[in-house]
Amino acid sequence: MKTGRRILKLLWILVSIVVVLVGWFIWSAHRVPIQRAARTFSAPAMRYDLGKVLVVYYSSTGNTAEAAQRICAMTNGSLLEIETQEPYPAAPMLFVRAKLDQSNSKYPVLKTALPDFAAYDVIFVGSPVWWSSIALPMLSLLSHSDFGGKTVIPFCTQGGGSGDFFLRFAREARNAKLAEGIAFSGVSKIAPSDLDQKISSWLSAIALKASRSP
Template sequence: MGKKLIVYYSYTNNTKKIAEQIQVATGADICEIETVKPYTGDYNSVVAQGKQEIERRFKTEIKPLRVNLGDYDTIIIGTPVWWYTYSPAVATFLSEYDLSGKTIIPFVTNGGWIGHTLKDIENSCKNATVANAIDIRFDIDKMIFTESNLKKWIACL
């Protein structure tokens, strides 16, 4: 499948932990998407800010990636679900970077309400092949998805 890159955004580190687990198991390169302006305030105020951003389809500015996407054939992309879709930082990534011709493998962490996140990723990656998506549920920071199923999925990457 060629060279693989893990790209992820994480606010409370659930997605980051999965990304790092994938990295250790696959040896793929890894790159965090970072917002220029960090989200601040308590959790509930970020949840409320996130709602407004999703409703406005706001694309928060992100720092330039430290990698050249052209070097990779497969992008394993991780995002938390924010208000039934992917996070604004990932929205910016998907609109700013050219993923055409690549294989996109999404992993999506969430609290049980994934909504239309996977459909939205497919729709935003029209010129790529989206495959093998996984939905990983957390209860706050405790993974509900079983570790063995996660390992099985990782083993297929």
């Protein structure tokens, strides 16, 4: 009798745990990602003249958006955020969904219209790293784009490593004249001034190269 009660109690605990876990997964699957509170944006002082610049980016939690804003401010460019028609779920479901969609090469439909790349001299393209590669919304943009011989400069934000991001980018960016890209790690944890420094050294190298090429 005592053993029976114990088994019942154990079953009850197990059922409760399963219900809580399932509920949490369903809830997080339908939750729209919450943007990290924006850090106060202090416009960087450095400026680089690269001609007419477009900075196009996708960002799920704000890191790539922050890098994009800073690049844009330093190059006096135009900023364009890529949005998907259907929002992705928040973490942890985002990890599962991104992995599944990546395995099935399932790219999302974009809400944002394709920009007119011909109107710019230089196009920066930024995306987070998802599962060691380019985030799916950016792959979606690339699959519909033709850069028509323009200078295209990729950048990514990541937790620890960029995997095949830049190799894949070189494969996917149709008719792009690629310039040296950059990866930013742990953007939310580094001081804005340090991020600016990193962007600044990168941009000055690009500007120098551009000034030397015919």
